[in-house]
Amino acid sequence: xxxxxxxxxxxxxxxxxxxxxxxxxxxxxxxxxxxxxxxxxxxxxxxxxxxxxxxxxxxxxxxxxxxxxxxxxxxxxxxxxxxxxxxxxxxxxxxxxxxxxxxxxxxxxxxxxxxxxxxxxxxxxxxxxxxxxxxxxxxxxxxxxxxxxxxxxxxxxxxxxxxxxxxxxxxxxxxxxxxxxxxxxxxxxxxxxxxxxxxxxxxxxxxxxxxxxxxxxxxxxxxxxxxxxxxxxxxxxxxxxxxxxxxxxxxxxxxxxxxxxxxxxxxxxxxxxxxxxxxxxxxxxxxxxxxxxxxxxxxxxxxxxxxxxxxxxxxxxxxxxxxxxxxxxxxxxxxxxxxxxxxxxxxxxxxxxx
Numbered sequence: 001x002x003x004x005x006x007x008x009x010x011x012x013x014x015x016x017x018x019x020x021x022x023x024x025x026x027x028x029x030x031x032x033x034x035x036x037x038x039x040x041x042x043x044x045x046x047x048x049x050x051x052x053x054x055x056x057x058x059x060x061x062x063x064x065x066x067x068x069x070x071x072x073x074x075x076x077x078x079x080x081x082x083x084x085x086x087x088x089x090x091x092x093x094x095x096x097x098x099x100x101x102x103x104x105x106x107x108x109x110x111x112x113x114x115x116x117x118x119x120x121x122x123x124x125x126x127x128x129x130x131x132x133x134x135x136x137x138x139x140x141x142x143x144x145x146x147x148x149x150x151x152x153x154x155x156x157x158x159x160x161x162x163x164x165x166x167x168x169x170x171x172x173x174x175x176x177x178x179x180x181x182x183x184x185x186x187x188x189x190x191x192x193x194x195x196x197x198x199x200x201x202x203x204x205x206x207x208x209x210x211x212x213x214x215x216x217x218x219x220x221x222x223x224x225x226x227x228x229x230x231x232x233x234x235x236x237x238x239x240x241x242x243x244x245x246x247x248x249x250x251x252x253x254x255x256x257x258x259x260x261x262x263x264x265x266x267x268x269x270x271x272x273x274x275x276x277x278x279x280x281x282x283x284x285x286x287x288x289x290x291x292x293x294x295x296x297x298x299x300x301x302x303x304x305x306x307x308x309x310x311x312x313x314x315x316x317x318x319x320x321x322x323x324x325x326x327x328x329x330x331x332x333x334x335x336x337x338x339x340x341x342x343x344x345x346x347x348x349x350x351x352x353x354x
Contacts, residue, residue, distance in 0.1 A: 006081040006152040015087025028111035036103040037073045046070040068143040094159040095119040120159035125300035127271035130168035215343040221269040231332035246285040262291040268298045276305040
């Protein structure tokens with residue numbers, strides 16, 4: 001029996017099919033003009049199909065699409081891992097392929113070609129995934145195999161436990177000794193990924209998050225959040241390191257920081273999602289300190305039970321995950337202290353969106 005492989009399948013450039021993937025336990029691709037691929041039984045036959053359905057495309061481009069279509073139709077096997085970077089969240093879903101290729105003539109949304117999936121986890125924070133794997137899943141290609149650096153094993157670890165972190169991120173981790181064997185199909189997929197480019201927004205965001213984790217771990221993250229709130233016009237008191245009773249920062253308006261809105265801030269620098277217990281602790285701290293609002297800064301976001309506890313608390317408790325923290329940094333970067341800028345050197349760049 002061959003070792004399971006890891007594949008990325010994207011739910012569209014804007015993540016439009018991500019909800020369908022998760023609700024219907026499947027992954028799929030559009031390729032609407034390609035028709036039923038059940039009878040296409042080889043890579044060469046798929047290339048011939050590509051030239052037929054894409055008559056105006058350059059040959060190299062047509063073959064890149066053929067590589068992705070053949071991977072989805074003929075190379076992905078039951079038992080393989082499938083990874084879906086959820087476009088509109090800071091999370092990644094991992095599952096196992098459970099079904100053979102199916103063609104849906106009437107379509108499921110924009111999808112025509114599907115594979116059934118058993119989702120193992122749909123809430124993995126990007127912050128617990130190693131930078132090398134994040135880069136590997138960053139290609140814009142709809143279908144791509146991820147095989148470098150023991151990818152399949154590392155994704156299996158991430159999918160196996162709610163508290164798992166990528167073992168490639170831990171010092172002293174022992175990789176599973178599986179050497180990838182590259183084939184002509186792999187080369188075609190690599191060409192497809194290169195041709196389609198990378199999600200530069202996600203790549204830059206992941207790099208900045210990694211830098212924050214490296215330079216602002218633990219109590220230092222509280223100091224960073226305090227500096228952001230000061231730039232926003234709050235008077236801020238950051239608790240010293242150690243036990244804080246659920247209060248890392250007290251912030252308020254006015255000369256002495258006693259005017260509304262008065263905010264209690266809890267800061268969690270760990271990469272994994274924080275639980276509903278932390279949310280309950282913050283609620284208690286808001287009440288004890290006669291505050292108006294609470295702010296939870298959680299680099300790995302919050303768990304599903306924590307999200308449910310936050311329902312109906314939109315005007316009482318706000319959550320900053322890694323992505324929202326970055327936006328606060330960007331908005332206030334010019335006013336941040338010099339030592340923060342030294343550890344987090346950023347520059348603004350405008351590029352043509354293509």
